[in-house]
Structure formats: C-alpha cells, structure tokens
Amino acid sequence: MSNPLASWQFWAILSATFAALTAIFAKVGIETINSDFATFIRTIVILFxxxxxxxxxxxxQSPGSISGRSYLFLVLSGLATGASWICYFRALKVGDAARVAPIDKLSVVLxxxxxxxxxxxxxxMPNWFGIAFIATGAILVAYKG
Structure with a gap:
C-alpha cells in the first residue's frame, strides 16, 4: 500500500481544505480592519x-545555491501571490465568502x-470538459439570483 503523504492528491485536498478555511477565517477577521492591513498580518504569520x-x-537552503532564473520566477510568483491576496481580501471585505471563493477558484481554469x-x-478532451465544468460551476455558485 502506498504512502498517502507521497500522494499529490492528498496534499491537493489539504490545500483545498485550508483554502476554504482561509476564506472563512479571513471574512471574520477583516470585519473591522482594512483589507490590505489584514493581508499584511496574514503575510507575517505565513513568513514566520x-x-x-x-x-x-x-x-x-543556502540562498547562494539558488539560480538567478529560480529567483526571478520565485519573485514574480511572490508578486503575483501578493496581488492575488490583496484582491482576494478586498473582495471578501465587500462580498460574501460563498460567492468570492468560487470566482477566486477560476484560477484553476486559468x-x-x-x-x-x-x-x-x-x-x-475529458480534461477540457472538466475545465468547462469548473468555470460553469464557479459562475453558478457565485450567481446571486
């Protein structure tokens, strides 16, 4: 029997679970503070x-052991993550978590x-159908009808 800790599926399910908790905890946490400052606090917690x-x-790892190309793309990834978090927290500040999170998950499609x-x-072809279903599902969950 294989080790579930070595499975990408195990870690992906944990990621989805923690992402869901992030939305719920963040929605409560930003009720009385600025969303950008909330993102700052969250970032400090993650860093430590x-x-x-x-x-x-x-x-x-020794920072000197990392290639310049890796640094470039990790910096770009960090900037994209920061931009994503700022936008996500602003969306949570003004919108319902149950509607914001599905639209955020259109990142899967992207x-x-x-x-x-x-x-x-x-x-x-089944992968493309899945992408279409994810997009359609996210839009339907976010729809306020």
Whole structure:
C-alpha cells in the first residue's frame, strides 16, 4: 500500500481544505480592519510559520545555491501571490465568502489555460470538459439570483 503523504492528491485536498478555511477565517477577521492591513498580518504569520517549518525539518537552503532564473520566477510568483491576496481580501471585505471563493477558484481554469499556452502542457478532451465544468460551476455558485 502506498504512502498517502507521497500522494499529490492528498496534499491537493489539504490545500483545498485550508483554502476554504482561509476564506472563512479571513471574512471574520477583516470585519473591522482594512483589507490590505489584514493581508499584511496574514503575510507575517505565513513568513514566520514557514520559516519555523523549514528550520524544524532541516529544509533550509543556502540562498547562494539558488539560480538567478529560480529567483526571478520565485519573485514574480511572490508578486503575483501578493496581488492575488490583496484582491482576494478586498473582495471578501465587500462580498460574501460563498460567492468570492468560487470566482477566486477560476484560477484553476486559468492555470490550465496558461499551462497549455506557456508551458506546453497537453490536456485530453475529458480534461477540457472538466475545465468547462469548473468555470460553469464557479459562475453558478457565485450567481446571486
């Protein structure tokens, strides 16, 4: 029997669970403060938590061992993450979590499209149907009718 901790599916389900909790906790947490300041607090918590995990598990790497290309794309990824969080928290500040989160999850559709366009990834017909269903589902869940 295989180890579930080595499975990408296990970690993806945990990611989805924590993302759902993020929306709920954030919606309550930003009730009385500015959404950008809330994002700042969240970022500090993540920085310290991840630093502790790296040190505790011995996964810390020497910054000099990382290539310039990796740094460039990790910086770009960090900027995109920051922009995403700022937009997400602003959306949560003014909208319902149950409607904001599905629209945010259209990122799944965009990742698939960007993966094909920029990374040369290939998707089968069932994959494309799944992408269409995700997009349709996100829009239907977010619809206020």
């Amino acid at each position: 938590a991840l630093g502790g995990i790296l040190l505790a598990t011995g996964q810390w 990742v698939a499209l960007f993966g094909v366009a920029f990374l040369g990834e290939h998707l089968s």
